[in-house]
Amino acid sequence: MRALHDGHGRSVRYLRLSVTDRCNLRCLYCRSNARQRCIPHAQVLRYEEMARMVGIAAALGIGKVRLTGGEPFARKGCEAFLAMLRGRFPDMDLRVTTNGTLLEPHIPLLQRIGMSAVNLSLDSFDRATFARVTGRDMLPSVLSALDGLLAAGIRVKINVVAMRGVNDGQMDDFVHAARSMPLDLRFIEFMPMGSGTLWSPENFWSADDIREEAARRARLIPVEAGAEAESGPARMYRIEGGLGRLGFISPLTNHFCLTCNRLRLTSEGALRTCLFADKEYRLRGLLRHPRITDEALAGVIRRACADKPVGADLLRARREGAAVAARQMVGIGG
Template sequence: MKDKWGRTIDYLRLSLTDRCNLRCRYCMPEALASVGHDAVLRYEEMLLICRAALALGIDRFKITGGEPLVRKGAVAFMKALKEMDGVRSVTLTTNGLLLSEALPDLVRMGIDGINISLDSLDERQYASLTGGGELSVVRQALEQAAAQCVNVKVNAILLAETRDQILPLAELARTYPIDVRFIELMPIGFGTTLAGLSEAETLSLLVRAYPDLAATGERRGNGPASYYQSRYLQGRIGFIAANTHAFCASCNRLRLTSTGFLKPCLCYDDGVDLRPLVRSGQGEDAICQALQHAIAQAVHEKPAKHCFGEQDHISEHKTMNQIGG
């Protein structure tokens, strides 16, 4: 479906949980209280929302968290979603710590892609950034996924303190047939407390190592990343630069929090609460009709652009784990 700005909205990022087994500094570094289990949507409620979204032409789904794999039954939910009529793709974003165990089932269900969050290949730095994460576990999962010919992307947040990790991370795309994407730090939640790097700064470092690095114009997923290729790399180098290269004119997404709040834009706290609708006690068809109306309302209210360059105008103050990565 199209919003009032003429953009096609066909992509829903769906958070299964606000809980995580890491404490990344820019996401949830403190012992934040998690929402109660009763507040989190049940899987059948999420599937009802997806059914309503499909009826409106939203057929691409990204499963996020928190860390989605900490929630029991996450893979079974993804399988059920993948099997719904009309679903074009189901992909997963994970920190990788639980991926090795889940990978065989993910491959069997036909997962369309796995994004692994990985900001540093230095063991000490990785542990410091994540609150004690084990890099070797993530590296093993990455290698296993690549060996299974899964569409793997590494997502690395651009932090000033990980500047020396840009080239080592890019080398993953030389070693494996995967894409490595560098993401500008979002000025949301704890992201406002850290210094980031820009796409331009990062690209200047990469071009020195790969002089033939050139933009491809490819679309290699559901989102707005721009990609570069080099004859030295098996995969691509990607950038998601919401701060310096706003892609709002082509934004195609909505975000659903684990508690059922549908957000048209990451920058603002506006949206539509779908939880009362799925728990209204009506029949499934009536609930789906109500959900379709509410989702269409959210699409209609989607703003023309974000305001990340104007900190005083950002109205979203929740942390990224609460919103959905």
């Protein structure tokens, strides 16, 4: 099959696959105050259907797959699914994003299958703030999992959603973590996602302001753009004398849409070509139809990619203070 390109000439090489919309936390930025109903089990893709989609994606030139949620390890059988994917796609760059609360027992499996990297969603090293953000007092479990990942030699990226009035007073902790541990700690601007979003100008903390705050505590040495493909949308900085790095992701103030290379597949089989666009391509019915071939599904994906929008255009068009997409992050996949 021909490699994927969208209507703007961008090459699509990355699939974010949501294993489940269920999660044991209730983070401020992922769910709003609106009532959230989980997808009925019968409407969630079976693991075999997800594996089929990964195979189609691989044939289209996608070489990187990240499993997301919800919380991936909240779904029964996730460990076996990871092993299945590695067995079928040994050359795939396979990763997982997790809140870390259920992770520790699965670390031996991740090490055994050669997991490329694990992204930990960790918005505070302060126990009270962690509980405020997530709704649960589970920071010790996450820190134990972090130690286990590093001991196993698995690459770790920590994702911090930066929020004024919430974790903006904890830069000392963040810089200390990146200085003392061999990991990437990346700040992400709070995005106005989902109906009933808690985003406001008052709690928005821009990437430039975050970087200035970090630079007061450490000498930051820029990593040249393109020097490491792993950086993705983050602007990365080494810390002089430190083991790790800091990164700054700015989807609102300095977008990276023109280099976007990703698709998202929700746990019920809806393909989204842009995080900020609510247009979805329903693939579950096609996956379950006995006469629909992989080639036909690939054709649907190609047509969807042809209409892949530029997210920054959608941001500019939204009303002041309004959400940029109706679905909450927990339903889309982080």
